[in-house]
Amino acid sequence: MTESNKLPSGQTRIDSLEMLNITKRFPGVLASDHVNFDVKSGEVHALLGENGAGKSTLMKILYGLYHPDEGEILLNDKPVSIASPNDSIGLGIGMIHQHFMLVPTLTVAENVALGLPSTRGFMTDLDQVSKRILELAKIYSLKIDPDAYIWQLSVGQQQRVEIIKALYRGAALLILDEPTAVLTPQEVDELFVIMRQMVKDGHGLIFISHKLHEVVEISNRVTVLRDGRKIGTRPTSEVTKQDLANWMVGREVGFIPDRGVVDRGEARLELNNISCSSDRGTPGLRGVTLEVCSGEILGIAGVSGNGQRELAEVIAGLRKAASGQVVLEGQDVTGLPPAARADRMLSYIPEERMRDGVIREFTVAENMVLREHEKRPYSRAGFLNLGKISRHADELIKRFHVKTPSRDTLAKNLSGGNIQKVVLAREISRAPRVVIAAQPTRGLDIGATEYVREQLLEQRRNGVAIMLISEDLDEILALSDRIAVLYEGRVMDIVPREHATPEKLGLLMAGVHLEESVSVVK
Amino acid sequence: MITDLFSTTVLIGILASGIRLATPYLYAAIGETFSQKSGVLNLGVEGQMLIGSFAAFYVAFTTGNLWLGLLVAMIVGALMGLVMAFVTVNLHAQQGISGIGFYLFGLGLSDLLFQRLIGNVETIKGFEKIYIPGLSDIPGIGQILFNQNILVYGAYLLVPLAWFVLNKTTLGLKIRAVGENPDAADSLGVSVARVRYFTIVLGGALSGIAGASLSIALLNVFQQNMTSGLGFIAVALVYFGAWKPVGVLGGALLFSMVNSLQLWIQVLGIPIPSDIAVMMPYVLTILVLVATVSRVRAPSALTKPFERDE
Numbered sequence: 131m132t133e134s135n136k137l138p139s140g141q142t143r144i145d146s147l148e149m150l151n152i153t154k155r156f157p158g159v160l161a162s163d164h165v166n167f168d169v170k171s172g173e174v175h176a177l178l179g180e181n182g183a184g185k186s187t188l189m190k191i192l193y194g195l196y197h198p199d200e201g202e203i204l205l206n207d208k209p210v211s212i213a214s215p216n217d218s219i220g221l222g223i224g225m226i227h228q229h230f231m232l233v234p235t236l237t238v239a240e241n242v243a244l245g246l247p248s249t250r251g252f253m254t255d256l257d258q259v260s261k262r263i264l265e266l267a268k269i270y271s272l273k274i275d276p277d278a279y280i281w282q283l284s285v286g287q288q289q290r291v292e293i294i295k296a297l298y299r300g301a302a303l304l305i306l307d308e309p310t311a312v313l314t315p316q317e318v319d320e321l322f323v324i325m326r327q328m329v330k331d332g333h334g335l336i337f338i339s340h341k342l343h344e345v346v347e348i349s350n351r352v353t354v355l356r357d358g359r360k361i362g363t364r365p366t367s368e369v370t371k372q373d374l375a376n377w378m379v380g381r382e383v384g385f386i387p388d389r390g391v392v393d394r395g396e397a398r399l400e401l402n403n404i405s406c407s408s409d410r411g412t413p414g415l416r417g418v419t420l421e422v423c424s425g426e427i428l429g430i431a432g433v434s435g436n437g438q439r440e441l442a443e444v445i446a447g448l449r450k451a452a453s454g455q456v457v458l459e460g461q462d463v464t465g466l467p468p469a470a471r472a473d474r475m476l477s478y479i480p481e482e483r484m485r486d487g488v489i490r491e492f493t494v495a496e497n498m499v500l501r502e503h504e505k506r507p508y509s510r511a512g513f514l515n516l517g518k519i520s521r522h523a524d525e526l527i528k529r530f531h532v533k534t535p536s537r538d539t540l541a542k543n544l545s546g547g548n549i550q551k552v553v554l555a556r557e558i559s560r561a562p563r564v565v566i567a568a569q570p571t572r573g574l575d576i577g578a579t580e581y582v583r584e585q586l587l588e589q590r591r592n593g594v595a596i597m598l599i600s601e602d603l604d605e606i607l608a609l610s611d612r613i614a615v616l617y618e619g620r621v622m623d624i625v626p627r628e629h630a631t632p633e634k635l636g637l638l639m640a641g642v643h644l645e646e647s648v649s650v651v652k
Numbered sequence: 653m654i655t656d657l658f659s660t661t662v663l664i665g666i667l668a669s670g671i672r673l674a675t676p677y678l679y680a681a682i683g684e685t686f687s688q689k690s691g692v693l694n695l696g697v698e699g700q701m702l703i704g705s706f707a708a709f710y711v712a713f714t715t716g717n718l719w720l721g722l723l724v725a726m727i728v729g730a731l732m733g734l735v736m737a738f739v740t741v742n743l744h745a746q747q748g749i750s751g752i753g754f755y756l757f758g759l760g761l762s763d764l765l766f767q768r769l770i771g772n773v774e775t776i777k778g779f780e781k782i783y784i785p786g787l788s789d790i791p792g793i794g795q796i797l798f799n800q801n802i803l804v805y806g807a808y809l810l811v812p813l814a815w816f817v818l819n820k821t822t823l824g825l826k827i828r829a830v831g832e833n834p835d836a837a838d839s840l841g842v843s844v845a846r847v848r849y850f851t852i853v854l855g856g857a858l859s860g861i862a863g864a865s866l867s868i869a870l871l872n873v874f875q876q877n878m879t880s881g882l883g884f885i886a887v888a889l890v891y892f893g894a895w896k897p898v899g900v901l902g903g904a905l906l907f908s909m910v911n912s913l914q915l916w917i918q919v920l921g922i923p924i925p926s927d928i929a930v931m932m933p934y935v936l937t938i939l940v941l942v943a944t945v946s947r948v949r950a951p952s953a954l955t956k957p958f959e960r961d962e
Contacts, residue, residue: 195839229835231835244825
């Protein structure tokens with residue numbers, strides 16, 4: 131320990147911060163139930179829990195976005211009141227939000243300066259801000275260009291801007307809300323380097339995640355929350371991943387789903403040299419050739435925004451291919467509309483389930499027949515057979531364990547996991563031949579994730595050809611038979627599961643060709 | 653004769669009145685630029701202009717004090733902006749619909765007050781043209797640019813001023829951030845509500861001046877619905893100008909020049925049906941909006957109410 135209590139940024143250290151008996155009620159929910167939590171200077175304290183466990187609520191209280199109904203916060207053993215982000219920032223608390231709080235049309239310096247008083251009164255002092263940003267960047271070895279616009283930066287770089295923004299405001303204690311969710315494995319490593327440096331310098335870090343291996347790797351202590359209650363706090367060295375998972379879910383969970391052995395059959399979906407543009411008009415896919423066979427899961431790995439969305443949409447018929455062919459079971463469907471492809475038993479689980487997967491204002495039952503509502507037995511001569519639709523919905527709710535008050539509940543009132551179950555039920559119950567699953571478990575908790583993965587494997591056992599597009603490498607590795615890596619709209623490589631490692635895929639995801647992986651291309 | 657249009661005197665006349673006619677568009681559209689930049693679509697501009705227009709005229713008519721009239725127009729415009737801000741910021745009203753409500757309110761109230769307080773069409777002596785020694789004497793240019801009244805000059809000065817505020821001040825940074833990503837601004841302690849209140853009230857005050865510029869500087873009368881859609885054009889000009897003051901200036905000039913042209917066509921008795929002539933600026937608006945629609949993206953949070961809890 132140094133004799134000074136200053137951090138390299140010049141800010142005073144926060145030796146300890148304690149949250150005591152924090153209780154927060156929302157209508158109908160006890161989001162935080164007498165939770166105690168503390169963090170000290172020089173440690174990473176991980177906060178672990180499923181969606182809705184109360185992690186975010188607790189941190190939003192600490193950051194001043196929510197006000198607790200009960201409880202108090204002690205900073206260096208003195209009670210403090212935090213009524214707004216201004217208060218928490220003033221106390222030296224910074225937060226890196228899961229969804230970056232950056233304005234894309236502004237520069238790095240403008241984002242950092244936003245909301246701060248300027249040395250020039252009412253005029254901005256961006257040159258001064260830039261200078262200080264570069265100083266901080268040097269101290270913490272973060273590479274950053276103050277004049278770059280946010281929209282020009284990669285996700286990893288944007289996260290660095292968020293960190294700089296917090297440091298600029300004098301953060302001694304930093305809350306990182308699922309900071310790794312959007313990063314490549316290499317970017318995660320870089321982040322961890324930065325985090326370790328900050329901890330060494332005397333910062334306190336709160337690390338929120340539901341990725342267990344990251345928690346085990348980076349944290350000194352870990353606290354598990356479930357249903358708004360604290361399950362326990364332990365030194366990380368004393369717990370295993372399995373312990374943590376069981377505490378989170380409240381029961382024994384299996385980590386690696388049982389894949390079973392399935393023989394790979396005939397090619398059901400073939401893409402020949404597909405190119406298309408992205409929403410911005412830039413090239414989205416550049417000559418993608420892939421095939422997915424009966425009884426296999428083809429994993430599509432890649433950093434977000436490298437053509438995954440375009441790929442799914444071109445296959446589903448929602449995006450026009452500029453060139454190339456989409457072939458479904460030997461038939462060229464390139465020019466066919468989405469409905470005609472669905473009629474050939476192509477099912478599609480879209481990435482944005484709230485936007486593209488369900489109609490929020492429709493009931494569960496209505497959402498379940500969206501695909502088939504024009505066909506018998508659900509309608510006849512244009513009239514809906516409401517009885518059949520209701521029975522169908524009840525059946526699927528039961529079969530897919532959808533937690534919903536009734537079939538007439540609006541989709542928007544279900545949790546993310548249950549909405550995904552509604553989509554799955556609709557897409558899988560029709561006995562598809564090919565399934566495109568885009569980010570099927572993103573944002574779901576462990577229980578729901580487990581369920582979705584199990585369903586996909588079940589379909590694979592039934593001989594369905596499945597394309598699994600996911601940014602979660604663990605998921606890709608756990609489920610896929612072969613893994614194709616997308617980078618800037620191209621297939622970098624297709625790696626059989628046996629030869630795939632996170633490191634190898636990570637390099638491919640970053641656009642690096644590997645000699646050894648080139649040799650395994652089929 | 654159509655050839656009359658091309659005499660020097662007429663051309664100077666067209667340009668001079670084009671410069672002058674851009675005045676109400678500039679005030680209203682610059683005000684609207686501020687509120688849209690902060691994420692609020694104020695469709696009530698027309699109503700605010702009508703009220704401002706009447707208030708200025710009534711005060712000037714009864715007291716003879718033009719400046720007092722202008723001040724009152726500004727205040728009532730700002731007051732309407734305040735109500736609009738409450739409805740959109742606090743009550744999260746659907747902005748397109750509440751804006752139409754404010755328009756109808758302004759239309760009805762200005763007419764009611766006009767019937768009750770004045771009754772028949774009266775004229776007043778509005779702001780005089782200001783002679784600037786030297787500049788006003790330049791042949792042609794002096795006639796076109798420097799032979800105008802104070803509100804016209806004010807409108808053009810507003811353009812660089814608005815640019816400066818939006819791009820060079822901390823306030824402008826806040827306004828732009830709130831219109832693009834209010835969550836980000838909120839997380840940094842910027843009060844989204846306060847910024848939006850400011851821009852909507854400012855927009856209201858400027859709309860009030862825009863209305864006043866018609867009734868006490870350009871036309872010097874007040875009659876029912878005298879803005880006749882001008883406020884809506886101003887909203888369109890903000891889109892046309894890609895949310896930039898200088899773009900708004902370009903749009904306002906293009907529009908007012910065409911308007912001026914059609915007025916002169918009528919004055920000169922050129923045999924084009926007057927209805928067609930009057931349509932010209934509006935047809936132009938539609939064409940221009942169609943042509944420019946995909947060019948620039950609107951502020952991301954435009955028309956979206958901000959609420960902290962997701």
